[in-house]
Amino acid sequence: MPDEVLDCRGQRCPLPVIAAARRMPQVPVGTVVRVLADDPAAAVDLPAWCRMRGQEFLAAITGPDGPAYDIRRTH
Amino acid sequence: MSASSVYLDAATAAPLHPVARQALLAALEDGWADPGKLYSQARRARQLLDAAREAAAQTLGVRADELSFTSSGTTAAHGAVLGGLAGRHRAGATLVHSAIEHSAVLHAAERHVAAGGVAHSVPVDRVGRLDLEAWSAAVRAPGVALAALITASHEVGTVQPVAEAAAVCGDVGVPLYVDAAQSVGRVPLPAGWSILSASAHKWGGPPGVGLLAVRKGTRWESPWPADEREGGRTPGSVNLPAVVAAAASLRAAAADAAAEATRLDPLVDRIRTRVAAEVPDVEVVGDPVLRLPHLVTFSCLYVDGETLLHALDRRGFAVSSGSSCTSSTLRPSHVLEAMGVLSHGNVRVSLHRDTTESDVERFLAELPGIVAGLRADAGVVGL
Numbered sequence: 319m320p321d322e323v324l325d326c327r328g329q330r331c332p333l334p335v336i337a338a339a340r341r342m343p344q345v346p347v348g349t350v351v352r353v354l355a356d357d358p359a360a361a362v363d364l365p366a367w368c369r370m371r372g373q374e375f376l377a378a379i380t381g382p383d384g385p386a387y388d389i390r391r392t393h
Numbered sequence: 394m395s396a397s398s399v400y401l402d403a404a405t406a407a408p409l410h411p412v413a414r415q416a417l418l419a420a421l422e423d424g425w426a427d428p429g430k431l432y433s434q435a436r437r438a439r440q441l442l443d444a445a446r447e448a449a450a451q452t453l454g455v456r457a458d459e460l461s462f463t464s465s466g467t468t469a470a471h472g473a474v475l476g477g478l479a480g481r482h483r484a485g486a487t488l489v490h491s492a493i494e495h496s497a498v499l500h501a502a503e504r505h506v507a508a509g510g511v512a513h514s515v516p517v518d519r520v521g522r523l524d525l526e527a528w529s530a531a532v533r534a535p536g537v538a539l540a541a542l543i544t545a546s547h548e549v550g551t552v553q554p555v556a557e558a559a560a561v562c563g564d565v566g567v568p569l570y571v572d573a574a575q576s577v578g579r580v581p582l583p584a585g586w587s588i589l590s591a592s593a594h595k596w597g598g599p600p601g602v603g604l605l606a607v608r609k610g611t612r613w614e615s616p617w618p619a620d621e622r623e624g625g626r627t628p629g630s631v632n633l634p635a636v637v638a639a640a641a642s643l644r645a646a647a648a649d650a651a652a653e654a655t656r657l658d659p660l661v662d663r664i665r666t667r668v669a670a671e672v673p674d675v676e677v678v679g680d681p682v683l684r685l686p687h688l689v690t691f692s693c694l695y696v697d698g699e700t701l702l703h704a705l706d707r708r709g710f711a712v713s714s715g716s717s718c719t720s721s722t723l724r725p726s727h728v729l730e731a732m733g734v735l736s737h738g739n740v741r742v743s744l745h746r747d748t749t750e751s752d753v754e755r756f757l758a759e760l761p762g763i764v765a766g767l768r769a770d771a772g773v774v775g776l
């Protein structure tokens with residue numbers, strides 16, 4: 319389960335990635351943030367951001383709140 | 394184009410080759426009649442059409458009767474896919490294609506699926522190169538009627554392992570269709586294909602001319618209502634002046650292709666290196682070596698693709714983008730998606746025979762400042 323949820327629904331690319339990039343340094347290392355994002359580009363760009371920044375992309379999930387992406391702060 | 398404007402979108406449409414312009418003007422005078430009729434004006438038109446076909450066939454290395462002129466690369470791709478499937482419907486109903494085909498091929502595949510057929514998309518790796526193992530498994534499965542592989546990616550430039558993919562197809566008797574739109578007139582064509590399509594405005598010919606080649610012995614059946622013109626492969630009267638210009642410029646482009654590739658390839662290398670070094674948080678995508686000589690793509694983190702295109706346009710640079718905000722469907726490019734690379738802030742730069750080193754230098758000099766400015770505006774500096 320995620321430790322917190324970042325609601326980026328309704329935001330267009332690249333805003334969900336920017337929101338994640340702003341939030342991640344503020345949470346303790348090890349925290350799992352679930353990003354809710356219905357923009358289809360988020361499915362590509364959140365994993366790519368994790369790769370570029372060395373953070374851990376855990377999974378893409380489709381739940382009751384629509385598409386969601388779990389990211390763990392690793393450093 | 395004003396003196397300060399730099400056109401860098403040849404992969405969409407290259408500026409008209411001077412040979413094309415000359416041939417087009419001459420053929421407008423001389424080639425307006427219907428080549429199918431029985432009077433002298435028609436005979437002249439027929440001669441022009443035959444000569445154009447002969448010249449284009451020679452450049453492609455096919456027989457003249459294997460080649461048809463279509464009304465675009467898109468129409469050629471539709472005909473290639475749907476005709477290749479129709480011709481082999483007894484063998485099965487599955488189309489195998491790479492995940493990075495042009496939308497023309499994918500839309501034809503959608504049509505096939507809507508009609509009850511099956512489409513099997515084969516993945517690519519991070520640089521956009523076909524997964525040959527997955528391709529082999531897909532092509533060897535029962536019921537495959539046709540396989541489709543782009544010769545080189547129109548979005549990221551990565552050259553595909555066509556010879557290897559064709560060998561697999563050959564093993565099991567599945568015809569291979571190659572969309573060669575970005576290769577024809579620029580790089581040597583791979584061997585082993587049965588059906589090929591191309592598009593004249595990619596090599597400096599006029600827009601609205603496509604090539605469809607179907608090798609002898611390939612089972613191909615027209616998916617269109619009957620029409621005997623162009624070998625029965627594509628309906629309607631051809632735009633003869635444009636076809637003449639396409640064939641003349643193809644010959645000219647092919648004759649210069651090796652020299653042009655030698656000139657443009659280092660410029661693309663320079664863009665790849667300098668963009669990666671001088672623009673922070675950028676991902677230069679596609680294979681750095683096994684790539685087209687004239688095309689390079691990169692994505693800028695946190696930058697909106699549409700805003701970037703507009704900013705570049707204001708500075709006189711015409712480029713293309715695979716970012717979702719620049720597409721009418723608001724979906725990111727399926728090519729970037731299949732590669733798993735950053736899709737926003739995406740820019741495709743593609744060079745042509747009029748591109749100079751100073752054009753490239755000006756682009757490289759201005760890009761870092763433009764990207765930095767947009768990041769400052771968006772408040773994402775230091776993220």
Ligand SMILES: Cc1ncc(COP(=O)(O)O)c(C=O)c1O
Binds near residue numbers: 466572575601
């Ligand atoms: C690889 C590829 N195939 C097909 C096409 C379609 O060609 P046309 O623009 O002539 O319809 C293009 C051009 O967009 C292309 O790049």
